[in-house]
Amino acid sequence: MPMNSTAERWSGRTGFILATMGSAVGIGSIWKFPYEVGANGGGTFVLFYIAGLILIVVPLMFAEFAIGRRGRGDPSSSMRAVAAAEGAARWWGLVGILGVVTGFLILSFYSVIGGWTLGYTMQTLVNGLAGADPVSVRERFDAFLASPLQLLVCHALFMAATAGVVARGVANGIEAASKVLMPVLLVLMLAFAAYSIVEGDLAGALAFLFRPDSTYMRADVALDALGLGFFSIGVGMGLMITYAAYGRADINLTQVAVVSVLADTGISFLAGLAVFPIVFAYHLDPASGAGLVFITLPIAFAQMPFGTVAAFAFFLLLFVAALASAIATLELVVALLIRRFSLRRTTAATLAGLFCFLAGIPTVLSFNAWSGWYPLQGIAGFEKSTFYDLLDYLTSNILLPLAGFLIALFAGWAISKRLLAEELRLTPAGAAVLQFMLRYVVPAGIAAAALSFLFRR
Numbered sequence: 001m002p003m004n005s006t007a008e009r010w011s012g013r014t015g016f017i018l019a020t021m022g023s024a025v026g027i028g029s030i031w032k033f034p035y036e037v038g039a040n041g042g043g044t045f046v047l048f049y050i051a052g053l054i055l056i057v058v059p060l061m062f063a064e065f066a067i068g069r070r071g072r073g074d075p076s077s078s079m080r081a082v083a084a085a086e087g088a089a090r091w092w093g094l095v096g097i098l099g100v101v102t103g104f105l106i107l108s109f110y111s112v113i114g115g116w117t118l119g120y121t122m123q124t125l126v127n128g129l130a131g132a133d134p135v136s137v138r139e140r141f142d143a144f145l146a147s148p149l150q151l152l153v154c155h156a157l158f159m160a161a162t163a164g165v166v167a168r169g170v171a172n173g174i175e176a177a178s179k180v181l182m183p184v185l186l187v188l189m190l191a192f193a194a195y196s197i198v199e200g201d202l203a204g205a206l207a208f209l210f211r212p213d214s215t216y217m218r219a220d221v222a223l224d225a226l227g228l229g230f231f232s233i234g235v236g237m238g239l240m241i242t243y244a245a246y247g248r249a250d251i252n253l254t255q256v257a258v259v260s261v262l263a264d265t266g267i268s269f270l271a272g273l274a275v276f277p278i279v280f281a282y283h284l285d286p287a288s289g290a291g292l293v294f295i296t297l298p299i300a301f302a303q304m305p306f307g308t309v310a311a312f313a314f315f316l317l318l319f320v321a322a323l324a325s326a327i328a329t330l331e332l333v334v335a336l337l338i339r340r341f342s343l344r345r346t347t348a349a350t351l352a353g354l355f356c357f358l359a360g361i362p363t364v365l366s367f368n369a370w371s372g373w374y375p376l377q378g379i380a381g382f383e384k385s386t387f388y389d390l391l392d393y394l395t396s397n398i399l400l401p402l403a404g405f406l407i408a409l410f411a412g413w414a415i416s417k418r419l420l421a422e423e424l425r426l427t428p429a430g431a432a433v434l435q436f437m438l439r440y441v442v443p444a445g446i447a448a449a450a451l452s453f454l455f456r457r
Contacts, residue, residue: 008169008170008171008246009170009171009246009247009248010170010171010175010246010247010248010251011171011175012248012251013250013251013252013255013256014179015171015175015178015179016175016243016246016247016251016256017256017259017260018175018178018179018182019174019175019178019243019328020240020243020256020257020260021178021182021259021260021263021264022177022178022181022182022324022325022327022328023234023239023240023243023260023324023325023327023328023329024233024234024260024261024263024264024325025182025185025263025264025267025321025324025325026110026321026322026324026325026326029264029267029268029271029321030189030267030268030271030274030293030317030318030321032228033228033268033271033272034271034272034275034276034292034293035292035293036224036225036228037049037208037209037272037286038276038279038285038286038292040216040221040224040225041212041213041215041216041221042208042209042210042211042212042213042216042286043208043209043210043211043212043213044212044213044214044216044217044221045216045221045224045225046209046210047212048221048222048225048226049225049228049229050265051225052222052225052226052229052445053229053233053261053265055437055441055442055445056226056229056404056441056442056445056446057229057230057233057235057261058257058258058261059408059434059437059438059441059442060235060236060404060407060408060411060438060442061233061235061240061257061260061261062253062254062257062420062424062434063407063408063410063411063412063420063434063438064235064238064239064240064241064244064407065240065241065244065253065254065256065257065423065424066244066253066411066415066419066420066423066424067079067082067241067244067407067410067411067415068240068241068242068243068244068245068247069244069245069247069249069253069423070082070085070419070423071241071245072245073245073335073339074096074100074238074241074242074245074332074335074336074338074339074340075095075096075097075099075100075237075238075239075241075242075332075336076093076094076096076097076100076238076336076340077093077096077339077340078096078238078241078245079092079093079095079096079238079241079410080092080093080096082415082419083410083414083415086414086415086416086419088410088414088415089414092410092414095238095403095406095407095410096238096241097336098399098402098403098406099236099237099238099239099241099332099403099407100237100238100332100333100336101399102236102237102395102399102400102403103237103238103239103329103332103333104332104333104352104355104356104359105359105391105394105395105399106237106329106395106396107326107329107330107333107356108356108359108360108363108391109360109363109388109391109392110322110325110326110329111155111158111159111162111326111356111357111360112151112155112360112363112364112388113322114155114158114162114319114322114323114326115151115153115154115155115156115157115158116144116151116154116294117158117315117318117319117322118154118157118158118319119144119150119151119154120144120294120315120318121312121315121316121318121319123140123144124308124311124312124315125312128308129298129301129302129307129308129311130298130302131302133299134295134299137295137298137299137302138295140298141294141295145367145368146367146368147368148364148365148368148369151364151367151368152361152364155357155360155364156357158322158323158326159326159353159356159357159360160353161323162323162326162327162330162353163330163349163350163352163353164349165177165323165327166327166330166331166334166345166349166352166353167345167346167349167350169345170246170331173327174327174328174331177323177324177327178324178327181320181323181324182324184320185267185317185320185321185324186267188313188316188317188320189267189270189271189274189317190270191313192274192310192313192314192317193270193271193273193274195274195310196273196274196275196277196278197273197277199277199278199281199304199305200276200277200278200279200280200281200282201277201280201281202273202277204276204277204280204281205272205273205276205277205279205280208276208280208286209269209272209273209276219449222449223397223401223449223450224397226401226445226446226449227396227397227400227401228396230396230400230401230404233260233261233264234325234328234329235400235404235407236399236400236401236402236403236404236407237329237332237400237403238332238403238407239328239329239331239332240257242331242332242335243328243331245335252425253423253424253425254424254425254426267321274314275292275293275297278297278300278301278304279292279296279297279300281300282299282300282303284296284299284300293314293318297311297314298311301314330349330352330353330356333352333356334348334349334352337351337352362387362388362391363387363388363391365387366386366387366388366389367386367388370386370387371386373386373387374386375387375390376390401446401449401450404442404446405442405443405446405447408438408439408442408443408446409438409439409443411435411438412435412436412437412438412439412440412442412443413439417431417432417435418431420434420435
């Protein structure tokens, strides 16, 4: 039976699934997946990514769902309550705190990138495209990033929209928004992928996405792929603990987890099919990094029939995806504030949004006023890393895997197969397999990727 209680609930299974899909399908799937694939050799990175999902991310998602359903609270209180009931140390609740802090840090820079999508959507609508000249496109992007005020306004608007939805509550805010955002996102994604396939080089894109390159069989590529899996699906933060706590007892969590992961993976590959046919058709660089969708693609859009319309639809798609995921991440923080400090939801959402906006200011400045500041320039491998680069690396490649490692240990060793079987509706054999994965495979996979990367450095 659940240890805590929460007054808020999803209205049903469909709303829960759509909200969970929204938390997973964000700009991690549409913006980060293509440029990470492009920068890490295509098919080899994809292999590492899929392996990481199956062996590590999905078992962790199951574990978080089981903990949240049984604990019925925020990540910290759920883990603490489950630990107490299972006879484990209550300090496991600190792992939940680590997850929430990680989510807060991610949202602080995620909101800035979300602001980019909002800014580019409006800029494309009002001013059209800069043209097919790479210099003009780069100048527009550079001018956009060079304006701290413009980035701050976009960051503030994006965070205000996120906080506004979360303040309305679970069913009336998050679920209601997800029921609109996810169908819109899917329609836009399918339409844009179809457009890209017709106008672009599908054969080149498929070869790049699915043909492994042995030169990229490296520990750093594996760790980047694992970090993207954590970032994209949202495990490690305790977000799935929070969402499961709002689920009714009659909802099959295993079905929700499988559908959400398949949807996120499908959207990620649709994003690849939306981006790379255009990249290869116009002989652009797939390894152009974080600017892939803001610099590289607009060059191609300008050369296409109805390119301005396509560009507007694409940036609108990015904004919708970013907002859906940001809503989930802010809820992670809000749930903790409500339980720990007995705040009203509107107050908690306002405070969380405000502090997240303030925490995002250094990320804004790292693209302009602080662009020449490299905090760890004396350390090999980080000589040219800005504040944003370091924060992205810290959260995606260190904190998320660390929190996931600890959650796996907790779920594998501190709680029973019986709990996993009951909350996830697994057979005894299925629960035993999941427990084995959480005890050995997941921690070993995370540790091996991290340690081999460190030794390589």
